[in-house]
Amino acid sequence: MSVSLQCSPHGLRPNRVDRVMQEVLIALVPGVLAMVWFFGWGVLINIALAVSVALMAEAAIMLLRRRSVRTALGDYSAVVTAVLFAISVPPTLPWWLTLLGILFAIVLVKQLYGGIGYNPFNPAMAGYVFLLVSYPVAMTTWLAPNMLAEHTLGFIESWRLIFTNTLPPGVTWDALSAATPLDEMRGQLDRGLTIAEIGQSPLWGLFGGRGWEWVSAGFLIGGLWLLWRRIITWQIPVSMLAALALMAGLFWTLDPQTHPLPTFHLFSGAAMLGAFFIATDPVSACTTKRGQILFGAAIGVIVFVIRTWGGYPEAVAFAVLLMNIAAPTIDHYTQPRAFGHTRGRVNR
Incomplete structure (x- = not known):
């Protein structure tokens, strides 16, 4: 047989x-x-x-x-x-x-x-x-x-x-x-205009640049779909967007005439696309849960820093590539504790 x-x-x-x-x-x-x-x-x-x-x-x-x-x-x-x-x-x-x-x-x-x-x-x-x-x-x-x-x-x-x-x-x-909204914002601020004066331009919509804000909303809808379908987890997109919004909100609070609202940073560039579709790449991103939170938060901070003081108005690609380099190191130091081990000793 x-x-x-x-x-x-x-x-x-x-x-x-x-x-x-x-x-x-x-x-x-x-x-x-x-x-x-x-x-x-x-x-x-x-x-x-x-x-x-x-x-x-x-x-x-x-x-x-x-x-x-x-x-x-x-x-x-x-x-x-x-x-x-x-x-x-x-x-x-x-x-x-x-x-x-x-x-x-x-x-x-x-x-x-x-x-x-x-x-x-x-x-x-x-x-x-x-x-x-x-x-x-x-x-x-x-x-x-x-x-x-x-x-x-x-x-x-x-x-x-x-x-x-x-x-x-x-x-x-x-x-x-x-000009893209991010480029326009950078250029007008360099000329000495305030946020209120820049906002009078027809380029601006409800949350960010006209047209661009709805593109970002479309990618946000797609990202929520991926979360609902459990294709990605929440750690990277939420930590990235939260860090970007927190940095933008902090500087807007300190000087609202030279720093736009957090919604501008979230809906005027590639933040939504980057958070849900790019930074979550399972190969080049972190794999541990804590590492993913650190990975996403660092991307959000780098995006804000480059957009505000760097040489390029958009920064998502640079931020993701920089953190791709750091991903193995972050994973190494954020490995979950093995079962039966607590604080360096074995439970018996």
Whole structure:
């Protein structure tokens, strides 16, 4: 009689990598739709381009390593990296920069370290910072939200601008672009204006920059979905946002004329996207509960410091990468106490 033997585990795995990545992609939908609504078709074009290049690069590396291409592409990790990268860059970024950035993220930051599970840095943010440092003008040229722009781009116009760098006839960059709320706040404060004077600009909405606040709200909704689905835990996003709000609130209390409200920091940049989708990367973040709280809080503090006194108005990517370096050390010193051990002695 033949007997069929099967190895453990025998139960279903509800948290497979592909399932987790699919849930993340679903959670990104509200924020992505808000970006498309306020900033046009270039967002979707960037996503399509980044995803295509990421999948081809992942497949090529798997073939070189003689690994299963189907398994690598089927876990959706490259797709998530590509989408996070694409929504972090300007909607009209030239196609070759998108290609360069996503290749840097997939090939150098992810695969050369061993692939999924081995990368010490968040690949999407590493690709973003690589482009920001190398091509600062292109990476800081954002479209104005559609309600503030003199001219909005259709799909064909967006396609031509991205792939041929051709503006619509009779349209200049001044009619399309505008400073981001964080950049505008920094620039106006440097000119000596007060928060009350800056707030009179039509660029500002209820909580932060017009358009940007609703994009952040979309990512907040997606982040709450991930928490409800237990794809991520609360420690990193809550500690990051709480630390950022606490720092902003403290300085706003001390001088409300030169420091904006905490809601401005939470809803005017990539704070929500960073807290729920980037800092929570299970590979490059801390793994212990106490370590995750310290990790998230440190990111929030660094974001505020760079935004307020640093050389860049947005700081989430820099803060995440800096804390990726510290994550192993934090995990080392925040290991939970082994069962039966209390304060250095063994219970008998």
